[in-house]
Amino acid sequence: MSLDYVKFTPGFDTFMPKEYRDMVEHGPFGKKTTVSQMGSFKEILEEHPMCAGCAMTLFIRLAIVAFPNPEDTITVGTAGCGRLAISQAAIPFVYGNYGDQNGVASGLSRGLRIRFGDKPKDVVVMAGDGGTADIGFQQVLHSWFRKERFTTIMLDNEVYGNTGGQESGMTTRGAVLKMAPLGKKFEKMDMVAMAKIAGCAYIATVVPNNPRRVESCIKKAVLIAREVGPTYIQAYTSCNIEYAIPTDQVMADAKTVEDDRYKFAEYVSEDAKAYLAERYGYKEFVQKPVAAIATT
Amino acid sequence: MENTAIIGTKNKKGQVITDSRVMMNDAPRTASFFTGSEVIKEAVKRANVDIMVAYPITPQSEAAALCGELFAEGYIGDYFRGESEFAVMSQCAGSAFGGARVFTTTAGPGTMRAMENFPMWAGARLPIQCIVTCRGINSPLSIQPDTIEIAYLMNTGMLVWHAETAQDFYDWILKGYMVSEEPDVHLPLALCCDGFFVTHTKDVVDLTPEDMCLPPYDPYRSPVPCMDMECPPVRMMRDPFVMKSNYISYATHASWQQEVWAAAERSRKHTIAWLDGLIDVEDGDADILIISSGTAVSQGREAIRLLADEGVRVGLVKIKTLRPWPEEELREATKHASHIIVPEFNVIGWMAKEIKATIPNSERVVAGPRVCGGMTLPPEVIVEEVKKAIGMRSGVLAGRG
Secondary structure (H helix, E strand, O other): OOOHHHHHOOOOOOOHHHHHHHHHOOOOOOOOHHHHHHOOOOOOOOOOOOOOOHHHHHHHHHHHHHHHHHHHHEEEEEOOHHHHHHHOOOOOOOOOOOOHHHHHHHHHHHHHHHHHHHOOEEEEEEEEHHHHOOHHHHHHHHHOOOOOEEEEEEEEEEOOOOOOEEOOOOOOOOOOOEEEEOOOOOOOOOHHHHHHHOOOEEEEEEOOOHHHHHHHHHHHHHHHHHHHOOOEEEOOOOOOOOOOOOOHHHHHHHHHHHOOOOOEEEEEOOHHHHHHHHHHHHHHOOOOOOOOOOOO | OOOHHEEEEEEEEEEEEHHHHHHHHHHOOEEEEHHHHHHHHHHHHHOOOEEEEEOOOOOOOOHHHHHHHHHHHHHOOOOEEOOOOOHHHHHHHHHOOOOOOOOEEOHHHHHOOOOOOHHHHHHOOOEEEEEEEEEOOOOOOOOOOHHHHHHHHHOOOEEEEEEOOHHHHHHHOOOHHHHOOOOOOOOOOOEEEEOOOOOOEEEEEEEEEOEEEEEOOHHOOOOOOOOOOOOOOOHHHHHHHHOOOOOOHHHHHHHHHHHHHHHHHHHHHHHHHHOOEEEEEEEEOOOOEEEEOOHHHHHHHHHHHHHHHOOOOEEEEEEEEEOOOOOHHHHHHOOOEEEOOOOOOOOOEEEEEHHOOOOHHHHHEOOOOOOOOOOOOOOOHHHHHHHHOOOOHHHHHHHOO
């Protein structure tokens, strides 16, 4: 029983650090918490070493709040800014090698299924644009083609932020960054189209300035990945340092980018729709009964 | 150490879960005639493996595919083909993080492509077993036998064993899991053999009964929690300590690396018990010794027979484990030797370097003969090296008949 391990061993509760006590007494484990309640419960991710005004951090917080079963969720990632925050969370984080997060998640998901059968153990990959579209590209695509059942979230800040601002495949054409001294020569990679071609059962593009939408997408993606197939969320999570976005304009930038190249889009496969409707009662995906043809 | 409650029960395939010492040491054996690749399959069949990840590369492709048959027959819980060796080893890591017993195979360039994973496996304390069927790695391309990749594996923190024969291979695959999974070890094992010489030749191998298997892996005996959200602590990160640039983070990382190597050292006692020592010595009192590992040992044994016919007495030391390295054993075994010949299947002579760094008076070590790139190592070449070392003209020896 997973929840047992978030309880205190009898007699030890008074000796536990306050942070730990708060997590057990006021954390989200075993409860239904939502982004609307943020501020009223102890979050799984609170302290982190990210830059002031980092949109990626806000997105990661929202994503973790949205996990349907945090007490049975394992996150996987790779090098990059996001990892610095995710690894501070109160749920496990696996770091393997550079860019191999979808390979590690494939094995982890399969290993947990062998050991726990139908009991849901959610595996969620969160990696940057470089980790997902560049160095991890092969393993990401192959995990999708193999129909590995876990969620992949790209934290797309359109740059290698953690290493100091180099061009990535997800950088927009023309952007002048380190290693692109004359501006990027090719278009931003269309990973959403590739996710669809590779057979992801759920795909969404989001920005962090709509918390409820982020929550809704993450929940659907994680639930669908339990049984139907791979799911992919691509989130614009700007790097205000490398793109010199003033801290107080980070959300305005997200809105501008949303209107430009990050319009909200959601693809749900027919199997995924049926699964969400039948298993989790998603009313919008309940098939409307076909009207009986009147015969006289 | 096994969970005794499950001994005598059956696994999903209906094999009887058997005390590993009973299975390996007491159970009746049946002599069978198999290639090394087929022997890998026979061992894995009895190893209660949860997940195997495969990828084709000569000369391990046949073994990796044969394990697929085991999956189809229900002996392995899950099996799939990865997209490259780097991906395969990452997939193996994920499976082991989730608490599964994991098996894989690779060779030569595959070993090199996967290399980033091996120190990660060791650092993450994942007791994965990887068969390495050694072959050439450098340009120009060669698929032929060559043991140079072992030199790289020896510095990863993994346990590294080097099988000479198919029988070694069979026994060591099974025993390897028992050593690797000990709580005070809990490290991955690179079980090496010389490609083609072992994988593609047939040999008589004594097999344990088909209806017996090893006890399953118990991930809760791991010294670090597996990532299944079933055991405390709530927050468990398997992540390098790069977030802090301070002395404590460096010290934490340094002490963990030391602990990984200490764990390999702690494997000695288990390995000595399972393999009956880290080295085998034949005629150890001889003034001249041939020391090596893998099939170079077999060639050395033939050379010793030829030399004996000519009245030259030579002893043999077979090194079974390269990590842990049998330091004390080698010092003891070479105490009286005046000449130490180290035949090898690689250009750099890593074995001779290791031996020179281990024993006193290392000028006794003859770093050769060495062949590479797929060349064979005829016993006569070793004979020549011995004669040269002791100042005997081979023509004269040949004349003596």
